[in-house]
Amino acid sequence: NIDPESLLPKLPSPEELRPFPTTCATLYRGHEGRVRSLAIDPTGTWLASGGDDGTVRIWELLSGRQIWSMKIDDEAVNVVRWRPGKDAVIISAAAGESIFLIIPPIVDPETETTSRDILDAGWGYAAKSTNTTASASVKKEPPAKWTRPGTLLEDGGVLVKATVRSTIKVISWHRRGDYFATVSPTGQNSAVAIHTLSKHLTQLPFRHLRGLAQTALFHPSRPILFVATQRTIRSYDLVRQTLLKTLSPGARWISSLDLHPAGDNLIVGSYDRRLLWHDLDLSTRPYKTLRYHSKAIRAVRFHQGGLPLFASASDDGSVQVFHGKVVADLMENATIVPLKVLKGHAVRKELGVLDVEWHPREAWCVSAVPITPASPYP
Amino acid sequence: MSTDPTVAAESPPGAQVKVQFITSHADISLPENTGPILVPTHLRRYGLSSIINHLLASEKPIPFDFLIAGAFLRTSLDEYLTANGLSSESILTLEYVRSLIPPLYLASFEHDDWVSTVDVLSRSSPLPQLSSDAAGQERILSGSYDGLLRVWNMSSQILATSSSVGDGGHTSSIKAAKFISPSQVVSSGLDRTVRIWNYNESSDHFSAELEPLLELYGHTGSVDSLAVHAPTNKILSASTDHTLGIWSVNKSDNPTAPPQLLPSRRSTSARSKRRKTTSSDSTTPCRGPLALLRSHTAPVSSTVFSPSDPTVAYSVSWDHTLRTWDLVTASLVDTRTTSHPLLSLTSLPDLHLLAAGTSARHITLIDPRADVTTVSALTLRGHANAVVSLARDPESAWGLVSGSHDGTCRIWDVRSTKPSTGAVSGEVGESVYTIKREDQPDGVRKVGGEGIKVFGVCWNRELGIVSAGEDRKVQINRGKDVMASSE
């Protein structure tokens, strides 16, 4: 491990690395209880949130105005993610063992039709494949049940529900918007599931995963899935169905992962307070270990829209913002500079900042806070 | 002239300094041959103001402010000389302007929900105008997140409220609203529509009606800003869908509404609506845009007609650009790229400048003329959050007001500047006055402007500075004709 302080004199000063978030611009107040998860839509105008109150909410990002709220389940909404792409507007949210796919009432009729078509395409397929299974007389419980969530939810735009066997903590979309992975850490052999939206189909690719799955992530451009257990990250080639790499970040309990948009650098957050940067070209050991948080790290996130920024969110009540510049030259290593500690988040019952998210273009981030609301920092 | 450093350090009682008074306002200028005048260095703005009034032989004293080297004089001349290390033997050039008057709080109009936008109809509104004998018939138009338009008289009475959802009204929050004429209003919002309303007052002017006239479809995102040019019957709309819409006030000028964008209540079934070409069950006619201007790559936040040519429009966007459009050919003429998302826009015609408010808490002044290569002519700093609304001073070519998510409106005189320090390049201006929300105590800073964000502001000669915000109020502050308090 390198003492980060010893690196500072050689690095550019934060002043030269603007823009990055510095002050709180908006509070989004409305959730009862903790906000668990946040996501900004691909156009950068809406914020979706999910929390302990079982609701998914949509906010105008700029004004902080709540535009829509829907209680989707009695259990906490642990994760919300927008389906990638601008052709359709679909939110995925997980509460308990279920994933809910939602078309919120913020879209024009034409986009709504496109979005509905995407969600509805799989019904026919599901019916067909059920028949096939029945005729083959194989009595096996499917990895997930895809159902209509009932009139009350459907009238509110919650159109598809897929239920797996144990509580889902992570949703990760493939960039094309047809596949998404979910992780249920207590699910043992069914912990990691890959779902095909167009077929309403769920597969369990890792029947013999070593260790407890924590999180999973698709590579931004290649058919590769990263899966983290408590101590190890493995990458798999989804086409050849082979193990590609095994990374050992040196953390005792991994909480979160994110890939640089170019796909060859990975950041890892851990409950034992470490933030690790892996250069996938270099080694299976971390290129840098950053130990700035005094409590568990809950979320790590790269800016995906061209700015050299990443952030970590922690139970210590802070979001830390870093400059992370990756150069195309394989011989040159990434430049990492701590930029700003965003404080002012209340810590309740040992839980601090549970999620952090970047705007798709701007140097704005949004953080999820217990009780007190989420806040973005332009 | 020799300089004696001891003079600057400590002026003896009765010290004097030579000043040359200048002004750019013809109506208050001194006789041409007025040379430098010897004045006592203990004088401040008030004493200097008295001298000018004496020289002008004004019947009624006019309060003046004084600019030295681009900054307002806020101290005595003596303190200024000391602070700048100048000798009292130098000749100071003092530019005098009519004093800006504290924008005292006048009134608030209470709403049920956040107020996103506000406009004024008066005898002096740039366009449209009330007739000159219509004193006392000034009207304030407000648009709210509750989806309703309200027209108020100056006694804070609501004369008319627009129809509600399902009754021909907006189906979601209103984001922009303006008078087209004393009898027509245009509004737009989150429901992606632009709507035109007839506004009719009863003969006693104590009640009125807002009647839906036309629903305009074409945008696929929230319509956040409108501009009206009444003489040519044109309306511009700025949308989060990255486009700018051009519409006619006259129903028949606009083409048929794009059927795929009509809400499902207007078609018999969601499935068949693509094939339907006309509306079925609403009484309000629907139309489409004359043109949609595409070029911005992020939400368009604001648009204005060129003050000198109504066939030219400017727009600003979250994509950091100011774009110039030719409305006749519906084509892009010019693009200026700045460093930040631009959220608001107004023009300063006499200066050939546009003022754009940013998400980065400042206002940037841009000269849009093609032969000008500097991107930003001046930066106005002081807000603590996004600058989402701008309006110009109806009485001064140099004045403007800004509304911000920090919960304040700030008044700026673009002549009040100082050279920048640090990373910022160019000249930097400071606000002259700050208007707080009426019930905000001094010294309390709300994180993220929570509960007090300002969303809209306009500045009218008769009514003053009218602002709308998250506090569910339209607030009116005095904008003119107040004598400065003496020092």
Ligand SMILES: [Mg+2]
């Ligand atoms: Mg490399």
